[in-house]
Amino acid sequence: MDSPEQKITKTVSRVDASKESMANSRQVIGINFCGPTPLMWRADDLKSVRELGIIGTLVGSLARQPRQNTRLGRPLELLPEEGRLLADMGRAAVIPDSTNEDPEVNPEQVEQYHAGLENSFQEQGALALEDRKATLMRVMTKKHNENSGSQEDSDGAVRDRLEALAHGFSFPRTAMAVQLCTARAGLSHCPEVRRFLAADWPIPRDERSETRFRVFRDLRRQGFYLTSAGKFGGDYLVYPGDPLRFHAYFIVVCISMDESMPLCDVLAIARLGSNVKKTVLLCSSGGSQEDDGEEVVYTSLQWSGMV
């Protein structure tokens, strides 16, 4: 499988270089839609995306401890704005849903799967035997050191025990370790093929989504990290650095330029912000639908007193 890889490195070098430092193997990140929800499955995709400043939310069970809710695992759910930004940057592509294809059994793949399983079983059996032998050796040498008998006798005894072990050892099939894959294996993970298969990113036509996207893009350009803020009554939470290490600074509420906000809403959100010690940012994007020349206007609310 060497030639496709060589091809990949060639196509990658043709991609316009951006300010990113990691330019060696820039794979196109795959986004899979499950219904209307954009999800990402592969661990290296998640890593690449985080380097671009996109955080997302983990929504699946964690492999190590699936029955708890404090730390979740893959898949990563993206905000629609995050996905759209990645698509606009040319770094991600939507992988079309292939669940309806291949209605019949693929005998080649099944054979491959069973062969792989058998191979794994044999290797694991051998490893298990080696492991047992090593344990036995350890135990016997410890005993020998304690008893301090003659060297030849002990060597012979060890050899006998090892032979007995090899004969009587059985590695049952049920003891074999099997992997339950998280992400789907398949051709679609070849970066070149991904670029080829990319479907269009669904762009919503309503004003609110457009405002949200522009605010998101602008804040991201300034280097902030953003996550969703449903719990805080706003649209985004803004972090100065990676959310793993820093507290959020702002709660962003996106409103359109001409929209009038009732005073009780302003009071409510300001009160909320002061309770959680974050500044509330009211953001609107002015200008027309064109990409260039529009600017985002920020208004911050801070509860202050008259001294």
Add this chain to the structure above:
Amino acid sequence: MADQNKTSAKVEFGNELLNPSELFEARTRSHKIPVRGQKDFIPTGSDQQKDRLQQSLDEHWNLVSEERVERLGNLVKAVWIPSDMKVELQSPAGKFWQTMGFSAHGKQCLHPEEALYLMECGNLQVFYQDLPLSIQEGYERFLYSKTMSVQHYQVFGHLKRLGYVVNRFDPSSVPSQYERQLNLPQSLDRSGRLPKRKRSHSPTSRHTGTQEGPTSKRMEEEKDCNREEEDKNPDSLPDLSAPDIDEIQTASYVDPTTSTEGGQGRSWWSKEGSPDPDSELPGQPQSSPRWDFSSIPFPDLGSRSWLPSSLTSPDPCLLPGAVGSVGACDVAPWLQRLNLREVRMSRRECERERDRDRYRRDINQDREVRRCRNWAEYQELQGRRIQRSRRDRPTHLWEGPVTPLHDPAQVTSTGELLDKISVIKSTRLLEGASSLKGSEEWRICFNIYQPDTVAEFKKSAPGKPYSRMCVCSFDGPVPDLWTLKLLAFQSGDVLVTYAVVDHGDISFYSFKDFQIPTDTSF
């Protein structure tokens, strides 16, 4: 990190597969999750911060990229059947069978969301077209319908991980209010419906014919022509054939004659001196609707003035056909069951009784009431009396199109009065809910049972759930009153909780009925 990507791409092209040695080593993996440290407030760009960030990130990637490795013997095998949207087990189910799954055609099956949850927990391996499904394929295949979307599954998974028992909601399994009142044991088979009680109608004066005795003439005077209730077919009347001992109507006469036949088993009484009922109704068939209640004695066994030793046997024509003649009734054992003791009241109580009785009119002494032969006639009398009393009201108030809300002559309690004059009526959540039609958008999805009931939980008789769940999102509309009423009605007497999903965050809201108390003490 770029190099890592390259090398992994070389080893397994596009896969995250572990080789056998890695699989073997996975047995001794740690199962602990490292604790997250304190966060900083200001990014200083210092090396210390950078190191700590890198450490946190490395830990994070370690956890996130870990793959599930399970012993083959611990995995239950199953097959995905897309046509039925279910997963069929091929090896026996484990402990999860107590709270999840269902049986179909003798096979153990799971719903798609249950199967996906078990896959994520590492208990189940689902095959489709002879190949095992990855978690991603599970999501994409099992969760593409509107009834079970990614949001629904997120709520399902969240609650299951907390330990709750979560089942799909079935609207037909909610007991109706009537069934709840009866406290019927809930069974899954709901084919039997309760038979309705046969209602018997009181005879009206329209059917008192000329064949009755002289007393009937008096009754005809009382007859009101615009009677609503129509006497139905004669078939309903045989219901009244058995004389009710409970019906207290002072009998005009009773013949306490001893009957000739010794009462064996059932003893009834008859009126010796009464004219033969057949002669009363000449030319009428046996099932005639006319009964002369003045001549059928209903003995007042509670009366203190007269205590019969026994009651005579009733006329056989008054009894149902096959019964024939029964003997006299020995009253003594019945009287023992009645409380005939004199009430002993203290002096104060006697005084209170006297004061009350001064203005109370005994309804039994009321001549007009005594002329009523059944409940329908009594209600007519009451209606007429109310009409009469209304004639005394001032005309300028009551004859116009707008009348006062309340007549001061009418007696009513403070609470009722407040209710009458209130402009805004308070209402309950379920009022008017039964007439609402279903909605496409808002549905109850799950039943939730508490975690501590898991030990005794039975799928065939789960009992009343702790709550029912409806899944929505912050992007969608807020449930309005119509939706709240609809779902509360569909749920019966179980609280409905709304799970709002917003990019992985789930918040739970519920709406409870609340009545503001009214003060009626003044």
